[in-house]
Amino acid sequence: MRLLSLLVVAATLGGCYEAEPEAYDRQQWLPRWSDVDGDCQNTRQELLIRLSLAPVTFSNERACTVVSGLWMDPYTGQFFQKASDLDVEHIVPLSWAHKHGGANWTREQRRAFAEDPANLWLVDDSHNQSKGDKGPDEWLPPYQPARTIYAQQFQSIAEKYGLM
Template identity: 55%
Template sequence: MLRRCFAVVVMVMISLSATSAWAHPGGVDDRGGHTNRKTGEYHCHREGCDARAQVERATREAEREGRAFVERYDRKLYKHWSDVDGDCMNTRHEMLQSASRIPVKLSPNGCYVSKGEWFDPFSGQTFTRASDLDVDHIIPLAWAHAHGAFAWTAAQREQFANDPENLLVVDDGLNQAKGKKGPSEWLPPRQAYRCEYLGLWQKMLNKYSLTMAPKEKRVFTMQLAACQ
């Protein structure tokens, strides 16, 4: 009997401890969290709460930038690199082959480019190893997603991700530095190429009907005007 009573007491104590770990004065809101009155920080205490909070933050950010809120970007939504013509060479290696100044060296099966000679318009440098290069999306996939591509079909996204007109062979470090930035946040360090780069952005914006936020548009318009 004593052992049974002791077990019941222990179970009650564990239950109360778990409850106290989640309970807070004033309870939680309909999202499953609450704001700390002293620090102003928001804390989540129910499953799914953080996701809802992120959606609200993203919505407020979109409103400040004058654009519609879009679903979270996932690179997997944009299928690349595709073998469009079925010759075993995907879009990345097709670009490496076509952009090389000399005949490229291929893998034994002819599917991959390993060496060639490439001029990087971002830096003005010349490269001979394919491993030192990235194939850059002029309009980054994540940027496009936030400016209209979120509403596209899977086929439209794949077309955009593999469109040679939206691709450049560039230094991998500079491509990583660019990331998902638009021209208001990043331009090639080689100034002689900047106006051509802006022109490519304009061409792709028009081709895919992508819309800049008002602040981005103002900066972009001034950038283009400076190139006239």
């Protein structure tokens, strides 16, 4: 029942804005992953390191690029060992956020949203593509145990950024 109420809330989030001040352009949100702390590991690499269930290996001794580790895709429940098999997923998609208030944000606000760790999961690339820019009213993870967590996290991020 809780999932159903979250889906109703998510469905109502979908109709808040009728027109966009400007067209969505991903480059205005995330031209590339940043390396805020200057350690040569960008946001994607740091996420791979943080979420790995086993020690990671790197492509060279500088330890900038993760090659392998052990990750569980929350959308499917499957495990992956190759970093290249995973996409960084925006729980609240960038284009969805754009349509629901983010179009009015500054470039810095868009970038902060795009790289907010609370809005990022590592998922199988094919499921990331199948989700596209849909919210929980149009798409839910195929792995049943992840559905409630996904819907709750989506709502939490949408509320955090005022995407109502």
